[in-house]
Amino acid sequence: MNEDYREMWKALGLDLAAHDALLDVLGKGYKDIYMEQENRPAGMKYFDFVISQVHGLRIKELLDGKAKGRKVIGAFCVFVPEEIVLAADAVMVGLCTGADFATDEVERVLPRNTCSLIKSAFGFKLGKVCPYIESADMIVGENTCDGKKKSHEILKDLVSNLYVMDLPQVKSSQGRALLKAEYMRFKKTLEELTGIEIDAQRLKRGIELVNNKRKAIHRLSSLRKTDPVPISGLDALLINQVYFYDDPIRFTSSVNEIADELEKRIENKEGVAEQGSPRILISGCPMAVPNWKLPWIIETSGGVIVGEESCVGERGTRHLIESRGKTVDELIDSLVERYFKIDCAIFTPNYERITHITEMYKQYNADGVIHYCLNFCQPYLVESMQVEKALEDKGIPVLRVDTDYSMEDIGQLRTRVEAFIEQIK
Amino acid sequence: MELVVLENGKIDITMQADSGFDPLARAMKLLEGVEYDHMVATGYGRQLARVHMGAETVTEIKAYAFGARFLFPEARAILDVGGQDSKAIALNEAGKIVKFEMNDKCAAGTGRFLEVMAQSLGYDLNEMGEQALNAKNSVNINSMCTVFAESEVISLVTRGHDRRDVALGLHKAIARRCAGMLRRVMRTGPLVFAGGVAQNQCMVALMSEFLGQKPLVPKDPQMVGAIGAALIGSKNY
Numbered sequence: 001m002n003e004d005y006r007e008m009w010k011a012l013g014l015d016l017a018a019h020d021a022l023l024d025v026l027g028k029g030y031k032d033i034y035m036e037q038e039n040r041p042a043g044m045k046y047f048d049f050v051i052s053q054v055h056g057l058r059i060k061e062l063l064d065g066k067a068k069g070r071k072v073i074g075a076f077c078v079f080v081p082e083e084i085v086l087a088a089d090a091v092m093v094g095l096c097t098g099a100d101f102a103t104d105e106v107e108r109v110l111p112r113n114t115c116s117l118i119k120s121a122f123g124f125k126l127g128k129v130c131p132y133i134e135s136a137d138m139i140v141g142e143n144t145c146d147g148k149k150k151s152h153e154i155l156k157d158l159v160s161n162l163y164v165m166d167l168p169q170v171k172s173s174q175g176r177a178l179l180k181a182e183y184m185r186f187k188k189t190l191e192e193l194t195g196i197e198i199d200a201q202r203l204k205r206g207i208e209l210v211n212n213k214r215k216a217i218h219r220l221s222s223l224r225k226t227d228p229v230p231i232s233g234l235d236a237l238l239i240n241q242v243y244f245y246d247d248p249i250r251f252t253s254s255v256n257e258i259a260d261e262l263e264k265r266i267e268n269k270e271g272v273a274e275q276g277s278p279r280i281l282i283s284g285c286p287m288a289v290p291n292w293k294l295p296w297i298i299e300t301s302g303g304v305i306v307g308e309e310s311c312v313g314e315r316g317t318r319h320l321i322e323s324r325g326k327t328v329d330e331l332i333d334s335l336v337e338r339y340f341k342i343d344c345a346i347f348t349p350n351y352e353r354i355t356h357i358t359e360m361y362k363q364y365n366a367d368g369v370i371h372y373c374l375n376f377c378q379p380y381l382v383e384s385m386q387v388e389k390a391l392e393d394k395g396i397p398v399l400r401v402d403t404d405y406s407m408e409d410i411g412q413l414r415t416r417v418e419a420f421i422e423q424i425k
Numbered sequence: 426m427e428l429v430v431l432e433n434g435k436i437d438i439t440m441q442a443d444s445g446f447d448p449l450a451r452a453m454k455l456l457e458g459v460e461y462d463h464m465v466a467t468g469y470g471r472q473l474a475r476v477h478m479g480a481e482t483v484t485e486i487k488a489y490a491f492g493a494r495f496l497f498p499e500a501r502a503i504l505d506v507g508g509q510d511s512k513a514i515a516l517n518e519a520g521k522i523v524k525f526e527m528n529d530k531c532a533a534g535t536g537r538f539l540e541v542m543a544q545s546l547g548y549d550l551n552e553m554g555e556q557a558l559n560a561k562n563s564v565n566i567n568s569m570c571t572v573f574a575e576s577e578v579i580s581l582v583t584r585g586h587d588r589r590d591v592a593l594g595l596h597k598a599i600a601r602r603c604a605g606m607l608r609r610v611m612r613t614g615p616l617v618f619a620g621g622v623a624q625n626q627c628m629v630a631l632m633s634e635f636l637g638q639k640p641l642v643p644k645d646p647q648m649v650g651a652i653g654a655a656l657i658g659s660k661n662y
Contacts, residue, residue: 053451339443344478392524396523397523409530411469412510412527412529415469415485415486415527415529416527416529418484419484419485419486419487419522419525422483422484422486422487422522423486423487423521423522423525
């Protein structure tokens with residue numbers, strides 16, 4: 001099927017041989033990890049299809065839209081408000097950051113001890129294998145951690161359209177003002193790019209679409225509180241990953257459809273793991289496609305993942321926008337209100353995150369927390385010490401796992417995870 | 426690799442063999458003529474034993490916890506320093522694992538480190554610990570990376586340092602690392618020192634010194650994991 005898209009990829013400037021190799025690895029990994037799972041909900045067929053077409057049909061849709069003037073905005077981070085993008089009749093897509101690629105090339109421009117996520121973003125660009133970054137009319141880099149901030153200085157010479165969004169690091173009134181100023185500047189930039197003036201009505205529509213998307217995810221998440229759990233953590237993670245790529249309306253209805261199915265499963269006490277299986281909450285760094293290593297290890301070691309305290313997960317999706325406002329300014333305020341609550345480790349202090357992890361542990365009836373960090377991700381690594389201590393003080397078992405995108409440590413990780421599952425059983 | 430057979434809750438057979446390059450064949454050989462009702466495998470090769478020999482599997486962490494509590498019912502923490510990795514495990518009063526840490530990323534802080542260093546110093550592995558106990562001074566070793574430490578050792582010896590002093594420095598380096606790992610998990614109570622490295626008297630002495638308590642060392646410290654695995658297996662049979 002992908003044969004049909006070769007001309008499209010070529011036109012985007014992809015390196016076809018390298019891209020074939022990437023799709024091969026992705027396809028094989030998906031088959032081994034996803035298709036080997038038993039008793040998957042039928043509704044996952046849609047998400048399997050999206051992944052199979054993630055570089056094909058979806059890109060074609062974006063390019064068809066572009067031909068009609070619909071701009072594509074690529075972003076890396078959950079602080080970029082999709083509401084404003086949609087209000088400008090543009091499309092927002094997450095950029096690929098979940099696999100090692102062209103590492104030799106990357107290490108010519110970035111230090112070796114940079115986190116996998118940043119390296120991956122560069123690898124996909126330098127290796128010419130990401131159709132999203134090549135389709136984007138504007139790439140939004142956010143000033144989150146120091147690694148990201150400093151790497152933008154290098155990325156801006158590799159792409160022609162990098163827009164850097166500044167972000168606060170302290171939850172103060174000045175921080176809030178900065179976020180608002182940045183969202184206003186982002187709105188203005190999008191208006192210039194698209195030629196569309198974003199009025200209150202457009203903004204309300206954007207808010208409604210994204211709220212619906214988040215509501216669907218909330219509904220899905222709440223169904224994971226039951227025992228036996230009706231959907232695997234791997235599948236739920238995949239849905240959370242597809243969140244960043246798919247058309248928002250289609251995505252919302254697909255998530256609601258699978259939620260309908262899961263409700264029936266719960267009625268019939270049907271699950272993907274036996275009742276009483278050890279329930280794990282994952283907390284920490286984001287897991288972008290195709291970074292499925294740790295969830296795969298957990299769910300093939302007898303555990304089942306019931307929630308993700310992560311940007312690709314509940315940290316990214318948890319709050320809705322309360323849009324009581326009538327004017328653009330009031331609506332932007334309500335956006336700021338919502339996004340300012342994100343408890344990312346770039347904030348200091350960030351105690352809300354510990355509260356949220358504890359709440360999730362209780363709400364999802366978890367038996368233990370696996371705290372996952374990418375090597376060299378300073379904010380989350382430092383915070384992992386506080387998280388560990390706070391949870392242990394409450395008698396919640398925690399396993400800290402620091403890793404990267406390589407497969408070298410699978411054996412060791414499996415031993416740790418198995419031992420943790422034995423511990424909490 | 427180690428083999429333990431339990432009979433009516435008592436240790437009946439203990440055997441040991443080098444895992445070599447074909448651990449499955451070695452394991453088969455070790456089992457020749459041995460009768461058993463049920464087998465549990467632990468350690469890095471546990472999956473191999475599961476697939477080819479139908480063994481139940483448990484992790485080393487759980488196996489060491491069970492083995493240590495069997496030998497020392499008062500144990501509240503375990504330090505296992507083996508050939509491949511080292512681990513620290515904390516237990517609650519009932520013997521349940523509450524926390525563990527593993528050093529499994531590199532050879533630093535494992536038996537392998539001592540093995541390589543013994544070779545550089547021209548000692549037998551067993552001899553090195555005894556010789557280190559006779560050291561007059563200790564030479565500070567800066568590298569924990571096995572490869573870099575080896576060059577450091579060679580350079581120290583060529584500069585005329587007594588190799589016993591270097592050996593003591595090496596033991597201190599690894600003991601400090603193990604003590605650090607243990608402190609991250611351990612809260613209280615008697616410590617069991619297990620794994621092949623616990624046979625090294627210098628390591629035992631240094632652990633006592635660094636932790637301020639004398640660790641409990643079983644007669645065959647390398648057998649603790651296998652004993653624990655056998656105990657776990659005997660529960661259901």
